[in-house]
Amino acid sequence: MSSFDNTHITALTDLINKAVQDIIAEYAAAGRAVPSLDTLESGLFQVPEETPARLTKAIQIVEAACAQLSCTVAPPGSVMINKSLEHEEPACLLVVTEARIADLLLDKPEGLPVSELASHSGLDTRKLTRILRLLATKHCFKEVKPGVFANNRLSMKLLSSDTVSSIVCLLTDESLRASAYLNETLTDPSEMDGGIPFIRATGYPFFDYHKTGSRKGNASQGPWLGGNGHATMNLMKAHPHIKVVLQDQPQVIDMAQKFWAKEYPAAMEKERIQFIPFDFFKDAAVQGCDFYYIRSILRDWPDTESELILKNVRQAMKQGSRVIIHDTVLRDAVRTPESSSDASVRRDVAPEPLLPNYGVARVRTYELDMAMMNLLNSQMRTLPEFIELG
Numbered sequence: 001m002s003s004f005d006n007t008h009i010t011a012l013t014d015l016i017n018k019a020v021q022d023i024i025a026e027y028a029a030a031g032r033a034v035p036s037l038d039t040l041e042s043g044l045f046q047v048p049e050e051t052p053a054r055l056t057k058a059i060q061i062v063e064a065a066c067a068q069l070s071c072t073v074a075p076p077g078s079v080m081i082n083k084s085l086e087h088e089e090p091a092c093l094l095v096v097t098e099a100r101i102a103d104l105l106l107d108k109p110e111g112l113p114v115s116e117l118a119s120h121s122g123l124d125t126r127k128l129t130r131i132l133r134l135l136a137t138k139h140c141f142k143e144v145k146p147g148v149f150a151n152n153r154l155s156m157k158l159l160s161s162d163t164v165s166s167i168v169c170l171l172t173d174e175s176l177r178a179s180a181y182l183n184e185t186l187t188d189p190s191e192m193d194g195g196i197p198f199i200r201a202t203g204y205p206f207f208d209y210h211k212t213g214s215r216k217g218n219a220s221q222g223p224w225l226g227g228n229g230h231a232t233m234n235l236m237k238a239h240p241h242i243k244v245v246l247q248d249q250p251q252v253i254d255m256a257q258k259f260w261a262k263e264y265p266a267a268m269e270k271e272r273i274q275f276i277p278f279d280f281f282k283d284a285a286v287q288g289c290d291f292y293y294i295r296s297i298l299r300d301w302p303d304t305e306s307e308l309i310l311k312n313v314r315q316a317m318k319q320g321s322r323v324i325i326h327d328t329v330l331r332d333a334v335r336t337p338e339s340s341s342d343a344s345v346r347r348d349v350a351p352e353p354l355l356p357n358y359g360v361a362r363v364r365t366y367e368l369d370m371a372m373m374n375l376l377n378s379q380m381r382t383l384p385e386f387i388e389l390g
């Protein structure tokens with residue numbers, strides 16, 4: 001690169017400009033303008049299945065390129081201090097989510113003074129003001145007048161009726177607490193906690209902690225842990241010849257039966273679904289199925305346990321049975337020969353000069369991998385790691 005070569009940043013602004021035009025075009029095709037941060041109704045494209053591929057890609061390019069551009073042009077020391085302070089935002093999110101501040105602001109577009117929010121939630125007015133000001137500075141909530149806050153497009157996701165808010169609670173409470181002990185468990189190992197930061201932080205394994213009643217807030221276990229078979233339900237609706245046997249722990253299967261009786265009773269009446277509880281460490285899966293669909297399971301377990309789960313599936317398989325593993329795949333943050341030679345991988349590689357794995361646009365996966373490590377000593381995997389496990 002010559003001393004006057006600025007293409008490493010102009011290429012990023014070119015990507016951003018093109019992606020923004022794509023985003024505008026996709027909304028225009030749906031007869032809308034791109035909603036501003038002040039928009040409160042949930043609007044279009046809330047779930048991946050309803051989002052056009054071009055829009056998804058353009059959004060990821062904007063997220064990745066803006067972050068890369070900022071990291072490139074800002075003073076490195078300033079970037080690193082900012083990164084080191086990022087835990088303050090989740091800490092504040094937990095306070096406002098448990099205090100149900102978004103609920104208190106519902107249908108109040110002109111906002112409420114913090115004194116009123118504080119008296120409803122029992123929090124200290126001046127501290128809550130500082131918390132909301134930080135969050136508004138990061139685009140969650142809007143400060144409409146000094147000391148008066150209203151909901152915006154992001155804070156609406158903190159409504160207690162929105163499942164995102166229970167995931168926010170789990171990640172900003174248990175997960176944040178565990179991460180604070182990562183360095184200590186790595187550098188000062190102890191047999192007492194088996195190298196698991198969550199145990200070092202709380203004294204309990206993750207699943208036992210919930211039985212202690214220590215969690216008081218509104219985080220449900222639903223979206224994080226639940227195996228009610230909702231992913232299979234859509235498949236069955238689209239393909240009437242498919243029959244399913246749902247297997248999970250007994251208490252989960254009980255909940256799943258109620259869920260299906262309400263959401264898809266026809267499948268139960270026509271005996272297209274069976275519910276068979278099991279322990280995937282002790283029991284073989286149901287014998288002789290055509291497909292064994294293992295979704296979001298192996299990420300919860302280290303290799304030894306994952307191998308046992310797969311062996312218990314293999315025991316049940318007949319000639320011609322297939323295993324489908326549906327899980328998140330981690331990717332390297334560097335371009336490799338495989339990323340340019342394999343067409344299926346190449347399709348999903350970010351354009352240069354972005355990181356090939358889309359950097360910050362997909363960083364959630366890498367952060368959830370850390371959460372798995374800190375909470376459960378489990379792991380997400382790269383494709384070679386899945387292949388080796390197989």
Ligand SMILES: C[S@@+](CC[C@H](N)C(=O)[O-])C[C@H]1O[C@@H](n2cnc3c(N)ncnc32)[C@H](O)[C@@H]1O
Nearest residue numbers: 224225226227248249252278279280281295296
């Ligand atoms: C992340 S959830 C995934 C659920 C479901 N497959 C899905 O995709 O929605 C992990 C599931 O593993 C189940 N699980 C944990 N330990 C188990 C065991 N020993 N035997 C059977 N299921 C277990 C949990 O009950 C939970 O439903």
